[in-house]
Amino acid sequence: MLSENQILNWDKDGVVITKKQKQFYLKNGYVIIPKLIDQRSIDSYTQRFQDICSGKCEKTPQMLLMRDIVVAKKGEKTITEKTLNKITNFMDDEVLWDYCQQPKIVNGVKDLIGHPNSCILAMNTMVINKPPDFGKLSSRHPLHQDLHYFPFRPSDFICCSWTAMERITRANGCLVVVPGSHLGPLLEHGYPDWDGNVNTAYHGIKTYSPDLNMVHLEMDTGDTVFFHPLLIHGSGANRTNGYLKAITAHFANDDYCRYLPKDNPEMKFVVEDFEKLIEKYLSKKGIHETNITFHDFWSLKAKEVCGIRSNL
Incomplete structure (x- = not known):
């Protein structure tokens, strides 16, 4: 079998990168x-997000609309642009799925985790919305590594694309990254101690050096950052009166990625947390008995971007 260095060519220009x-x-x-x-594409995604918020178009069956925890604690159930902080699983929405079909996204992903003929899957799809903070700093996201959530490996054949849908600055809560941290191990994660104002599944690294060399990624509309799943990153609170919006997807090379054993010990915390969420979500839909596991959850929301799926 070829080594990763033989498959991933870092010594010549790619199609995009x-x-x-x-x-x-x-x-x-x-x-x-x-x-x-x-x-034009950004405007289309923004309009779709706003139409979903306002109820002008129906969300697809697997799509999840996630409210900020401070809003949820107040008992506010109405979905608006100000209360919604994330749309996940947009793989069946024809407008938002266009993002994962953008040639520059697909070819950029292939440049980093594959080659022109690779089978690429979108494993996770999200529109992130960060409204003005409610005063509890709940709009921030703790430092974490995305691989913590993923039950598939190897990490070098996974990457994220994250595109700014508007001007993103330190003031409205831009991404913060730790350059070079992807060369280290997957660290232990848990919920941070933030006075209970931590959104569901916002896991963070438990211990890390306070003198990490963090870089703030301020971006203009349409700018896209590609990053490795072991990169330590997070985001700050939105301290403005405006919004922060981004559209993002995690991609895996299906030719080389495989699922971990279901009893893998390093996945224990995230599996237990997410299986509770899956049970709660299905219960709301009237489904009270199911054998859907964490691995099934990922398999069901994965979708081919190009090539023929065979492993994930």
């Missing part, structure tokens, strides 16, 4: 490509 940008990604675990997605 240049050799220099590849080398930056290899060293730092992320790379920003300016203006990768055009304004």
Whole structure:
């Protein structure tokens, strides 16, 4: 079997990502490509998000609309742009799924985790919305590594694309990354001690050095950052009167990625947390007995971007 270094070519330009940008990604675990997605597409995704919020269009069956915890604690059940902080699982929404079909996204992913003929799956799809903070700092996201959530490996054949849907700054809660942290191990995660104002599944690294070299990724509309699943990253609170919106997907190379054993000990915390959420979600739909596992959850929401799916 070929080694990862033989499969992933870091020494020549890709279709989207240049050799220099590849080398930056290899060293730092992320790379920003300016203006990768055009304004017309961004406007389309923004309008779709707003239409879902207002009820002008129905959400697809697997789509989840997630409210901020402070809103939920107040008993506010109405979905609006100000209360909704995330749409997940948009793989069956024809407008939002266009993002995962964008040639510059697909080819950028292939440049980093595959080759032109790779089978690429979108494993996780989200529109992130960060409204003005409710005063409890619940809009921030603790430092974490995405691989913590993923029951598949190897990590070098997984990457995220994260595209700004509007100007993103430190003031409205931009991404914060720790360059080079993807070269280290997967660290232990849990819920941070934030006075109960932590959104569901916002897990964070339990212990880390307070002197981490953190970089704030301020981005313009259409800018896209690709990053490795072991990269330590998070985001701050939105301290403005406006919004922060981004559209994002995690991709895996199905030719090489495989699921971990279901009893893998490093997945214990996240599996237990998510299986409770899955049970709660299905219960709301009137389904009270099911054998859907954490692995099933990932398999059901994975979708081919290109190629023929055979493993994930």
